[in-house]
Amino acid sequence: MGLILRLLLVFCLVGSVSAQSRFITVASTTSTEQSGLFKHLLPVFEKKTGVQVRVVALGTGQALDMGRRGDADVVFVHARPLEEKFLAEGFGVKRQDVMYNDFVLIGPKSDPAKIAGGKDALEAFRRIRSAQAPFVSRGDRSGTHFAELEIWKAAGIDIAKDKGPWYRDTGQGMGPALNTASGMNAYILADRGTWLSFKNRGDLGILVEGDKRLFNQYGIMLVNPAKHPSVKKELGQAFIDWVVSPEGQNTIASYKINGEQLFFPNAE
Amino acid sequence: MEGLAQAARNALALIASGDATLAGIVGLSLAVSLSAVVLATLIGLPLGAAIGVGRFPGRRAVVVLLNALMGLPPVVVGLFVYLMLSRAGPLGSLGILFTPTAMVIAQTILILPIVAALCRQAVEDAWAEYEEQLRSLGATGLSAALTLVWEIRFSLLTAVLAGLGRASAEVGAVMIVGGNIDGVTRVMTTTIALETSKGDLPLALALGLVLILLVIALNAAAAYVKDAAQRRYG
Amino acid sequence: MILPLKLEDVFFVAGGRVIIERISAEIGAGPSTIILGANGAGKSVLMRLMHGLLAPASGKIAWSGAETARLQAMVFQRPVLLRRSALANVTYALKLARVPRAERERLALEALESVGLAAFARRPARVLSGGEQQRLALARAWALHPEVLFLDEPTASLDPTASREIERVIQAFDAAGTKIIMATHNLGQARRLGDEVLFLHQGRLVERAPVEQFFSRPASPEAAAFIKGELPWV
Numbered sequence: 252m253g254l255i256l257r258l259l260l261v262f263c264l265v266g267s268v269s270a271q272s273r274f275i276t277v278a279s280t281t282s283t284e285q286s287g288l289f290k291h292l293l294p295v296f297e298k299k300t301g302v303q304v305r306v307v308a309l310g311t312g313q314a315l316d317m318g319r320r321g322d323a324d325v326v327f328v329h330a331r332p333l334e335e336k337f338l339a340e341g342f343g344v345k346r347q348d349v350m351y352n353d354f355v356l357i358g359p360k361s362d363p364a365k366i367a368g369g370k371d372a373l374e375a376f377r378r379i380r381s382a383q384a385p386f387v388s389r390g391d392r393s394g395t396h397f398a399e400l401e402i403w404k405a406a407g408i409d410i411a412k413d414k415g416p417w418y419r420d421t422g423q424g425m426g427p428a429l430n431t432a433s434g435m436n437a438y439i440l441a442d443r444g445t446w447l448s449f450k451n452r453g454d455l456g457i458l459v460e461g462d463k464r465l466f467n468q469y470g471i472m473l474v475n476p477a478k479h480p481s482v483k484k485e486l487g488q489a490f491i492d493w494v495v496s497p498e499g500q501n502t503i504a505s506y507k508i509n510g511e512q513l514f515f516p517n518a519e
Numbered sequence: 520m521e522g523l524a525q526a527a528r529n530a531l532a533l534i535a536s537g538d539a540t541l542a543g544i545v546g547l548s549l550a551v552s553l554s555a556v557v558l559a560t561l562i563g564l565p566l567g568a569a570i571g572v573g574r575f576p577g578r579r580a581v582v583v584l585l586n587a588l589m590g591l592p593p594v595v596v597g598l599f600v601y602l603m604l605s606r607a608g609p610l611g612s613l614g615i616l617f618t619p620t621a622m623v624i625a626q627t628i629l630i631l632p633i634v635a636a637l638c639r640q641a642v643e644d645a646w647a648e649y650e651e652q653l654r655s656l657g658a659t660g661l662s663a664a665l666t667l668v669w670e671i672r673f674s675l676l677t678a679v680l681a682g683l684g685r686a687s688a689e690v691g692a693v694m695i696v697g698g699n700i701d702g703v704t705r706v707m708t709t710t711i712a713l714e715t716s717k718g719d720l721p722l723a724l725a726l727g728l729v730l731i732l733l734v735i736a737l738n739a740a741a742a743y744v745k746d747a748a749q750r751r752y753g
Numbered sequence: 754m755i756l757p758l759k760l761e762d763v764f765f766v767a768g769g770r771v772i773i774e775r776i777s778a779e780i781g782a783g784p785s786t787i788i789l790g791a792n793g794a795g796k797s798v799l800m801r802l803m804h805g806l807l808a809p810a811s812g813k814i815a816w817s818g819a820e821t822a823r824l825q826a827m828v829f830q831r832p833v834l835l836r837r838s839a840l841a842n843v844t845y846a847l848k849l850a851r852v853p854r855a856e857r858e859r860l861a862l863e864a865l866e867s868v869g870l871a872a873f874a875r876r877p878a879r880v881l882s883g884g885e886q887q888r889l890a891l892a893r894a895w896a897l898h899p900e901v902l903f904l905d906e907p908t909a910s911l912d913p914t915a916s917r918e919i920e921r922v923i924q925a926f927d928a929a930g931t932k933i934i935m936a937t938h939n940l941g942q943a944r945r946l947g948d949e950v951l952f953l954h955q956g957r958l959v960e961r962a963p964v965e966q967f968f969s970r971p972a973s974p975e976a977a978a979f980i981k982g983e984l985p986w987v
Contacts, residue, residue: 276617276698285717290701307617307698321606322616426716433718451718481606481614652833654806656893657823657849666845670835 274303275486278315278323280394281424283469284308286444286513291506296493302486310424312392318342318472321479324487327494329442329469330394343472347495350503350514351468352443354398356459357429358384359436366438372462373406380408383417385437389428390420394467399440402464429455442467444513469514471495494518522724529725530732545733548706551619551693552686555626559634559682562627564675567638568664572646585639588632594691600625601695617698622706625692630682637678638668645671673745680741687734707733755818755825755900756932757781758803763812765798765956772798773809774956782900784948785933787964789940791979794953796936800827800905803934823850826894827903831910832886834878839870839889842878846893864896865889868922884915891922895931902926904935908942920946940980944968952976 283289284306293304309317311328315337318326326343328334337343356375358366364382366375379386389396403410410418421431425445432439433453441449446457459465471491476482493499500516507513533541570581602608604616604624615621645667653663668675690708697704699713707730714723758780765773773795780786780803788796801807802814804827818824834842843861852860865871868888873881878889887907894902904923908916923946927933937943943950943964950967952960954975960967971977 281716285713303703305617305698305700305703307700319607321611424716426713426718430716430718449718451720479606481611649833651801651806652829655804655827655829656846662849666835 272303273301273486274305275324275483275490276322277304277306277325277327277490278313278317279306279308279327280311280314280329281308281426282393282395282442282445283327283329285424285426285448286442287448287508288444288503288506288514292494292499292502295502296490296499299493300489302489304490308424310389310391310393311397315342318474321474321481323474324483325471325473325490327469327471328394329467330397331468331470333394333397334470334472338472342475342478344475346470346472347491348517348519349469349471349494350500350516350518351466352514353460354395354440354465354467355443355446355457356438356465357432357441357446357455358438358458359454360456361436361454362458364438367458369459370461372402372459372464375459376402376406376408379438380413383415385417385419385435387419387421387428387432387435387437387439389425390422391424393424395425395440395442398465398467402440405464447508447511447513468517522721526721526724526728529721530728533725533729534732541729543702544705544707544710545729547619547704548687548708548730549733551622551706552626552683554623555630555686556634556679556683558623558627559631560679563631563634563678563682564638564668565661565665566631567635567678568642568668569661570635571639571642572650572660572664572667582639585632585636589636591629591632592691593629593689594695596629597625597692597695600628600692604696616696617700617704619697619704621696622693622704625696626686626689629689629692630685633685634678634682637681638675641671641674641678642667673749676741676745680738683737684734687730687737754782755816757817758901759813759815759817760803761813761815763802763814764810765795765802765807766810767798772956773802775812776956776958777812778951778958778961780934782932784963785927785935785946787943787947787950788934788936788953789938789943789950789967789979790936790953791938793955795956796938796953797830797905799953800903800934800936804903823897824899825901825903826897826899827905828887828890828894828907830906832890834886834889836877836879838875839865839878839881839892840874842889843893843896847896850897860896861892864892867895867925868892869918882915884911884918887911887915887919888922891919891926895926899931901932901934904933906936906938908939909937916942940968952979954979 289306297303307317307323311330311333314326314328315333317323318337319342334346338346356372364378364384366378369375388399400410419431419437421428423431425441426449428439429441429445429449430451433451433455436454471494473484473487473491474482476484495518500518503514503516504512570585600621601616603610604613604621605611642664649667653666658666688708690712693706694709694712697709699705699709707726711723711726714726760776760778763773763776764771776799788799790796798807802809804825835845840861843864844857847857847860862871862874865874868891870885870888870892873885878886881889908919911919920942923933935946947964949961949963951958952967960971960973960976962972967976968980971980
């Protein structure tokens with residue numbers, strides 16, 4: 252009996268220690284986490300300030316919902332229209348640009364839709380649909396998902412009506428969706444960061460890139476403490492201020508995979 | 520399968536390397552699941568035993584419900600606990616979302632029915648043998664139930680190990696209530712999920728083997744303790 | 754003083770069959786009472802009704818005096834012992850009877866001595882032989898110094914040597930003043946240990962007489978047939 256009580260005490264202590272150290276909770280996206288950026292970026296901030304940054308990685312839609320519920324102090328996502336909506340609803344304090352990367356259109360080497368080497372994302376999407384070539388969609392209200400939907404729309408395709416069995420709506424994060432695409436040799440829109448660190452490529456490769464429609468902007472916001480008094484506004488703001496500062500921006504720029512830079516800082 | 524053999528080599532290399540991050544993840548997995556098992560046993564054994572010896576109206580419905588709850592989907596438990604602990608939820612002011620405490624709570628809820636239901640069955644079977652004698656001596660209700668639990672404690676070990684197995688294996692609940700935060704709430708199963716989604720399948724497989732080895736080791740230890748104690752007490 | 758025990762028109766029904774049919778009797782202090790009858794006559798059920806493990810379908814079973822629970826004890830055909838030492842089995846019964854902790858071990862050792870098991874006090878009860886286990890069950894019952902000791906076919910599972918040991922213990926308890934109520938189908942045992950006989954046949958109390966009178970001049974044909982060993986098995 253005494254042993255059990257001692258175990259419970261230890262368990263409570265373990266629980267409370269994590270509550271006492273200084274930390275903030277940042278809701279971000281799976282693609283950002285899976286690119287490995289945070290492992291490179293956060294230790295610099297933590298060492299400088301002693302504040303631990305805890306990242307919960309979800310789809311953009313879910314990350315913003317986390318902010319709405321007050322379960323995060325800062326949201327760091329990449330879907331401008333959704334971020335503006337979040338702000339307009341009063342859940343965010345101010346939106347700032349942080350960095351951008353781009354999306355790339357990935358596909359199998361066999362390229363049934365014949366889009367390789369093209370520079371026009373809209374044309375590529377139209378060809379994929381005509382060829383009814385397998386295409387994997389994130390389907391999870393993520394920034395990538397919204398970017399994909401915007402491209403279908405701009406290409407003049409009502410994807411909700413036009414999708415056939417060739418369109419695989421998986422409802423998954425970037426990594427699992429890439430796994431699925433690799434497994435079925437399908438086309439998929441992915442952010443360059445996740446693609447560069449993705450290891451299970453199979454027969455896939457980058458087929459279309461560089462179209463400015465594939466530009467992917469990241470924004471950061473403090474969750475509004477007026478809506479959720481539990482938000483750690485000083486620490487959260489300190490993180491935001493650091494990310495957009497020259498030091499933070501340089502740290503972002505210095506993150507490379509195989510010598511290639513993933514994210515391009517563009518804070519004002 | 521070549522991949523499996525390579526994964527086995529990778530798994531052993533991982534264990535031998537003594538990598539600090541991996542050690543931290545393994546340590547957290549053990550702490551969370553073992554804590555959940557301890558709590559679920561403390562609550563579930565008396566609960567199951569009381570139902571096992573009790574005779575009350577609606578008992579059959581309770582037994583059916585308890586058995587059914589053994590199949591609680593982890594992701595549903597995770598979602599429920601998340602909504603409870605979210606700042607927007609009733610217990611948000613506790614501030615324990617995305618901490619190991621939340622993970623322990625979720626896993627305890629998940630495995631409590633397993634421990635209780637299996638204990639109920641074992642106690643009910645034993646009650647058939649002991650009932651007359653215990654009642655003759657004046658032991659009734661909870662007192663008799665607890666005596667039986669102690670009496671059949673070695674058989675109940677199986678129920679506890681079943682709970683431990685379920686807790687160590689699940690990913691749905693800890694992912695949602697823990698958030699898989701690097702260095703804080705990342706456990707073996709969520710790491711495997713993450714590495715899989717990053718496409719690093721060899722690493723994911725190796726980690727999977729490490730996890731399986733860990734669970735086998737725990738079960739072997741439990742079997743050894745059980746045999747030693749049984750030899751002592753008959 | 755909880756005796757005499759009065760039974761009035763007691764019925765017991767199970768599985769659609771009448772097991773005990775309209776039994777009325779008054780059992781007083783003093784003579785050791787044998788419940789005699791063939792297998793299936795209802796002896797065990799009657800014992801359990803008297804001890805309080807079963808409730809009659811109709812009729813009354815009443816002790817004299819209020820607090821009756823701790824003043825009677827029962828020993829079953831097969832002893833049900835806990836997976837503990839012999840001594841711990843007896844102290845368990847004393848604990849249930851709310852005997853203060855300081856006294857339990859002393860009283861338990863005395864009880865073990867009275868049945869000749871003091872040397873086995875620390876042995877696991879389950880490794881004892883059949884006869885030793887039954888003696889332990891007797892010691893456990895005796896430790897509470899009950900007014901009435903029920904024994905349900907206590908030697909039916911034992912070999913002749915062990916049976917004689919048990920009979921010796923029972924006789925000693927009888928001499929010490931405990932009221933013995935024993936069910937048996939063993940005619941020799943009934944003669945050796947009993948002072949009066951209640952003879953059951955198919956759930957009815959057919960004859961009651963002092964033991965010698967019952968065996969030499971049975972009043973009922975069923976009793977006569979039973980004694981002649983001609984009673985057909987049910």
